[in-house]
Amino acid sequence: MKPASLTVKDVSFAYPDGQHALHSVSLTVAPGEAVAILGPNGAGKSTLLLHLNGILAPAKGEIWVGELQLNKHNLKEIRRLVGVVFQDPDDQLFMPTVFEDVAFGPLNLGLAEAEIAERVRAALSRVDLEGYERRSAHHLSFGEKKRVCLAAVLAMEPGVLALDEPTSNLDPRGRRRLLELLSAIPLTRIIATHDLDLVRRLCPRAVILDGGRIVADGPSAELLRDETLLDSHGLL
Amino acid sequence: MQHQFFDHLSSIPSPLRDLDPRVKVVALLSLVLVVVLWPRLTSWQVLGYLGLLLALARWARLPLRPLVERSLAVVPFLALVAVAPRGLQLAGPIFARGALSALAMVILTSATPFPELLSALARLGLPRPLVLILSFMYRYTFILVDEAERMYRAWQGRAVSRQRRVLWQSLGGVIASLFLRSYERGERVYAAMAARGFDGEIRLLSPPKGLRGRDLFFLAAFAALLLAITIAWGGN
Numbered sequence: 001m002k003p004a005s006l007t008v009k010d011v012s013f014a015y016p017d018g019q020h021a022l023h024s025v026s027l028t029v030a031p032g033e034a035v036a037i038l039g040p041n042g043a044g045k046s047t048l049l050l051h052l053n054g055i056l057a058p059a060k061g062e063i064w065v066g067e068l069q070l071n072k073h074n075l076k077e078i079r080r081l082v083g084v085v086f087q088d089p090d091d092q093l094f095m096p097t098v099f100e101d102v103a104f105g106p107l108n109l110g111l112a113e114a115e116i117a118e119r120v121r122a123a124l125s126r127v128d129l130e131g132y133e134r135r136s137a138h139h140l141s142f143g144e145k146k147r148v149c150l151a152a153v154l155a156m157e158p159g160v161l162a163l164d165e166p167t168s169n170l171d172p173r174g175r176r177r178l179l180e181l182l183s184a185i186p187l188t189r190i191i192a193t194h195d196l197d198l199v200r201r202l203c204p205r206a207v208i209l210d211g212g213r214i215v216a217d218g219p220s221a222e223l224l225r226d227e228t229l230l231d232s233h234g235l236l
Numbered sequence: 237m238q239h240q241f242f243d244h245l246s247s248i249p250s251p252l253r254d255l256d257p258r259v260k261v262v263a264l265l266s267l268v269l270v271v272v273l274w275p276r277l278t279s280w281q282v283l284g285y286l287g288l289l290l291a292l293a294r295w296a297r298l299p300l301r302p303l304v305e306r307s308l309a310v311v312p313f314l315a316l317v318a319v320a321p322r323g324l325q326l327a328g329p330i331f332a333r334g335a336l337s338a339l340a341m342v343i344l345t346s347a348t349p350f351p352e353l354l355s356a357l358a359r360l361g362l363p364r365p366l367v368l369i370l371s372f373m374y375r376y377t378f379i380l381v382d383e384a385e386r387m388y389r390a391w392q393g394r395a396v397s398r399q400r401r402v403l404w405q406s407l408g409g410v411i412a413s414l415f416l417r418s419y420e421r422g423e424r425v426y427a428a429m430a431a432r433g434f435d436g437e438i439r440l441l442s443p444p445k446g447l448r449g450r451d452l453f454f455l456a457a458f459a460a461l462l463l464a465i466t467i468a469w470g471g472n
């Protein structure tokens with residue numbers, strides 16, 4: 001696994017119904033850095049994450065991953081490089097078994113079956129789910145589903161991980177487990193969250209997004225001390 | 237959550253469950269073909285096929301009750317035939333054919349975990365889009381049932397009006413929003429597939445696996461019995 005840098009340059013986006021979700025967002029993340037994206041509901045966090053691998057295309061602005069600028073010719077390569085873990089694991093686990101779910105990405109990369117099996121094994125062991133290959137997602141706990149989602153993305157050997165509210169709906173133990181896993185992954189991590197404790201533990205840097213605009217960007221220790229700032233953006 | 241209704245029978249260990257799913261599909265489908273297409277079934281034949289299926293169910297250690305209940309699920313459809321002109325004369329043979337076919341399929345799906353059944357169908361040449369649709373159906377039936385259950389409970393909680401008409405109207409609303417939610421779910425699942433490199437081409441894993449001696453033995457024995465019953469008790 002080799003962490004990649006990520007640059008969002010002046011990105012604006014509106015949904016087809018006219019809802020402006022992002023206004024000139026700019027963000028540069030160094031290889032291996034862990035950055036939290038904080039913001040109230042509707043701030044545009046999910047919208048921003050969906051731009052990072054080209055699921056949504058910006059109306060204006062550029063996305064760079066390492067030396068690659070996202071465009072329709074390198075979309076596939078960018079999607080391999082930027083792994084997005086969605087908020088609801090049921091959206092991301094759509095195959096009959098855990099094995100097939102984790103193999104889905106590598107299969108689309110056109111890898112040989114032996115290589116795919118090896119990647120699935122490595123990814124599942126990375127999230128402590130060895131032996132879960134033949135289980136079906138609907139027989140797993142919520143925390144296990146979340147970890148399978150993470151494995152499914154890791155199996156593509158990405159350089160950047162983008163996680164949308166990874167700890168929401170997890171019980172304390174499942175949450176602790178996930179935090180441990182995430183802190184041990186040496187990739188560039190961008191984590192959209194409301195979980196201030198996660199930010200403290202995992203992300204030295206935080207960005208506050210509100211109304212589709214970046215309103216603060218700095219060391220999370222400082223931002224989290226600034227109660228008036230947090231309060232005015234609905235984070236307390 | 238009521239996930240029991242789908243998977244619990246196929247988790248019972250048995251010799252039939254351990255066979256290659258392809259030979260089970262071929263064996264039971266050929267029984268269905270014979271039962272449906274043989275011009276005039278004699279009572280002896282019907283009893284013979286029934287005996288064969290029950291022996292198979294017993295070998296698979298399947299409890300009889302759920303098998304019979306599930307097979308009889310076709311009865312309401314047969315009732316439609318009975319009201320047709322000359323219906324009652326036809327109803328007997330059609331009932332026998334319908335119930336035997338249903339029993340065969342229930343045994344097949346009860347003695348084979350669904351994911352294995354899917355990969356067997358894929359390797360027997362079922363078109364990939366169909367395989368993918370079936371696998372989504374398997375995965376999302378559970379989620380849809382859960383969602384419907386939750387919404388139904390919420391509806392009951394709010395359904396204070398005693399007026400029938402108002403009640404039915406609000407139930408209509410529940411169903412409409414279930415549709416909407418499923419549609420939105422579909423969009424999110426598609427985004428998750430695209431995020432892992434799905435480009436419209438359906439790739440399936442098919443680890444090359446040869447048939448073993450016992451698979452071939454089962455197939456041969458089943459075919460011999462099927463043939464014997466069909467010919468010896470075929471009458472004229």
Ligand SMILES: Nc1ncnc2c1ncn2[C@@H]1O[C@H](COP(=O)(O)OP(=O)(O)OP(=O)(O)O)[C@@H](O)[C@H]1O
Nearest residue numbers: 015017019021039040041042043044045046047048
């Ligand atoms: N598919 C969509 N169509 C139209 N508008 C949308 C769509 N998805 C989101 N929006 C709108 O875009 C804005 C940003 O939404 P987004 O989901 O990115 O926020 P978020 O920060 O992820 O919020 P949350 O914390 O609730 O997940 C909101 O005003 C939302 O209503």
Ligand SMILES: [Mg+2]
Nearest residue numbers: 045046047164
């Ligand atoms: Mg969101």
